[in-house]
Amino acid sequence: MRSFKLLASFGMLVTLGAAIDLVLGDQASVKSAASTIAFGLVSYYTGNRTGDTPGNLPDPYFWWEAGAMFGTLIDYWALTGDDSYNAITTQAIIHQGTENGDFMPRNQTRTLGNDDQGFWGMAAMSAAENRLPDPPADQPQWLALAQSLFNQWASRWDEASCGGGLRWQIFTFNNGFNYKNSISNGCFFNIAARLARYTGNETYAEWATKIFEWQETTGLITVDHNVRDGLTININDNTCNNMDTNLWSYNAGIFLHGAAVMYNHTNASSIWRTRVDGLLTAARATFFDPTNNIMFEQLCEPSGFCNNDQRSFKGYLTRWLAGTTQMAPHTFDAIRPLLETDAAAAAKVCVGDTPPPAFRGHRGTACGFRWTTGAFDGSVGVGEQMNALSAVMYTLVGRVAAAPVTAETGGTSRGNPEAKAHEEPGESVITLRDRVAAGFVTSAIALGVVAGCVFVSI
Numbered sequence: 001m002r003s004f005k006l007l008a009s010f011g012m013l014v015t016l017g018a019a020i021d022l023v024l025g026d027q028a029s030v031k032s033a034a035s036t037i038a039f040g041l042v043s044y045y046t047g048n049r050t051g052d053t054p055g056n057l058p059d060p061y062f063w064w065e066a067g068a069m070f071g072t073l074i075d076y077w078a079l080t081g082d083d084s085y086n087a088i089t090t091q092a093i094i095h096q097g098t099e100n101g102d103f104m105p106r107n108q109t110r111t112l113g114n115d116d117q118g119f120w121g122m123a124a125m126s127a128a129e130n131r132l133p134d135p136p137a138d139q140p141q142w143l144a145l146a147q148s149l150f151n152q153w154a155s156r157w158d159e160a161s162c163g164g165g166l167r168w169q170i171f172t173f174n175n176g177f178n179y180k181n182s183i184s185n186g187c188f189f190n191i192a193a194r195l196a197r198y199t200g201n202e203t204y205a206e207w208a209t210k211i212f213e214w215q216e217t218t219g220l221i222t223v224d225h226n227v228r229d230g231l232t233i234n235i236n237d238n239t240c241n242n243m244d245t246n247l248w249s250y251n252a253g254i255f256l257h258g259a260a261v262m263y264n265h266t267n268a269s270s271i272w273r274t275r276v277d278g279l280l281t282a283a284r285a286t287f288f289d290p291t292n293n294i295m296f297e298q299l300c301e302p303s304g305f306c307n308n309d310q311r312s313f314k315g316y317l318t319r320w321l322a323g324t325t326q327m328a329p330h331t332f333d334a335i336r337p338l339l340e341t342d343a344a345a346a347a348k349v350c351v352g353d354t355p356p357p358a359f360r361g362h363r364g365t366a367c368g369f370r371w372t373t374g375a376f377d378g379s380v381g382v383g384e385q386m387n388a389l390s391a392v393m394y395t396l397v398g399r400v401a402a403a404p405v406t407a408e409t410g411g412t413s414r415g416n417p418e419a420k421a422h423e424e425p426g427e428s429v430i431t432l433r434d435r436v437a438a439g440f441v442t443s444a445i446a447l448g449v450v451a452g453c454v455f456v457s458i
Contacts, residue, residue: 020365022347022392024340027400031080033347034393038076038085040350040361041069041385048088053107055092060308061382063108066092067120068312072386074123075319078130079396086132093127094139096120101140101148101419113176114153114166118187121149125194128413129404141414143198146191148419153188154207161233162240164214168230180240181230182220185211186254193261198406199415208262212275215255219243225278226286227251246299248310249317252283257320260327276328280335287317288338294345294372295338295391301370311369312383315390318342322394326404339395345371346391352376361385 020036023029047054047066057066070092073085098105103117126132128142135141156166158180166184168176189211196204215221218240220228229251232242256279263272289296295314300306322339325332352359352366359366359380367388369379405411 020347020350022343024343024395025399027396030343030392030396031082034076034080034389034396035082036362036365037350037367037385037389037392038073038082040359040365040367041382041389042073042085042088043360044382044385045069045088047092053095054088055096057382062111062116062309063096063105064113064116064119065309065312065382067096067116067123068316069382069386071119071123071126072315072319072390074126074130074132076389076393077132079393079401089123089127090132090135093120093124093142093145094135097124097140097145099140101145102152103145103149109171110174112171112174113169114156114184115168115181115187117149117152117170118184118191121146121191122187124149125191128411129194129198131405131410131412134413141416143411143413143415144419146195147415147417150188150191150195150204150207151419161238162218162231164210165218165231167233178233178235179230180233181244182215182227182251183229183248183254185215185220186227186251186258189215190254190258190261193258193265197261197265198411199417200407201417205262205265208258212255212259212262221255225275225282227255227279227282247286248299248313249283249287249295249297250313252279252287253317253320255279256283257323257327260324260331264327273328273330276324276331280324280331283317283321284334284338287314289372292345292372293338293341295342296370296372306369308381308383310383311379311381312386314371315383315387318387318390318394322397323404325398326401332398336398339391339397342371342391343395345374346388348374349376350388352378352380354378354380 020033021029022033044057046052046058047056055066056063057069070089073089077083077086096105097103103120104112124142124145128146132142153166156170157164158167162180165180166188168179168181168184171177189208192204192208192211195201196208218231220231222228226247229244229246229248231240233240256276259272259275259279263269263276266272287295287298295317297306297310297313300310318339321335325335346367349368349371350365352368353364354366366380367384368377369384370377
């Protein structure tokens with residue numbers, strides 16, 4: 001394992017000319033830098049304009065990345081106290097949750113995947129966990145949205161091929177239906193773990209364990225805890241011998257954080273500690289440049305061929321590293337130096353003076369993609385800005401961020417464990433929903449909470 005030198009927590013000044021000054025360890029400085037970067041991020045959003053659709057980003061950004069952005073903005077508010085973007089965040093999640101509360105908007109059908117739903121579901125889960133003000137009573141609630149999504153995924157669990165797992169795509173007519181990928185199953189695992197911890201319902205924990213073990217059995221999580229991308233299903237015999245072994249940072253991060261939540265939920269069980277430590281070691285070895293310990297998307301960043309989606313992945317690994325320190329405190333000393341090194345490196349490249357329409361934030365504060373170079377690389381966009389915001393603001397975790405709440409410690413979002421799942425023709429999720437509902441009531445009684453009034457948060 002490589003050694004990491006901890007940056008000075010106080011008095012470390014990153015000078016960016018007239019653009020951004022960042023003093024790590026100084027809460028006011030970090031919050032000010034985060035505010036500037038967040039303004040640049042939200043400048044890409046058009047869904048709150050007259051005639052546009054709430055929750056959507058303009059081309060070339062796909063629906064899922066908008067969900068990821070709003071999840072980031074929820075954490076931004078929780079860490080900094082700046083509620084400037086809470087109104088558009090609430091509007092977006094409620095609108096994209098749809099009147100059915102299922103994160104299946106009709107205008108996304110041609111590209112809707114389980115992972116796409118997942119990033120919106122994780123935003124809703126974060127809203128519940130961070131106690132984002134609850135929507136009006138006649139609107140879908142944060143916790144209920146996450147539970148509805150869990151029910152959908154459980155109904156789609158497919159043991160006829162690969163012995164289990166979610167397919168990437170939901171509908172047979174979409175390319176990728178014959179692919180089972182780690183990010184879709186990682187979203188399922190992550191939300192199941194968080195629901196287990198928040199509600200105390202062991203049915204969610206059983207599913208989280210089942211998903212993780214399936215990843216291990218198939219080899220998508222290797223013995224040395226690397227997380228491979230996915231499996232292609234042979235349509236002739238349903239075998240799954242064709243594996244994409246590529247390693248992406250968000251796959252590593254989503255399983256690391258979910259494993260840390262399970263470690264917390266199981267009161268520091270040894271098996272989940274082994275998984276947390278293994279995933280963290282693998283992520284450090286794969287996604288941090290050995291020469292400077294700065295995060296990079298190793299598969300495409302050095303060559304300069306990362307696409308729009310891939311240019312946002314580093315931000316999610318940063319989010320989940322920070323979340324891991326809260327759920328598995330023994331990881332703090334290993335992760336904290338990584339977060340501080342990345343914050344300093346990311347802030348240094350937020351000096352781009354890119355004119356509109358490419359960037360509409362404050363002049364001279366556009367954030368580049370590559371952090372390892374120490375200079376603005378000219379690459380700007382939602383992913384680049386979101387990455388930098390994450391890098392800077394998550395250094396506040398452990399300093400100003402309170403521990404994630406549970407149903408017993410202040411969560412207010414109303415849940416619905418029987419939330420209607422979207423049922424495909426010929427499918428039924430009654431048994432699963434009944435199990436979850438029964439487990440929910442049992443857990444509520446055990447916790448001394450009135451059934452039906454249990455609230456959720458990480």
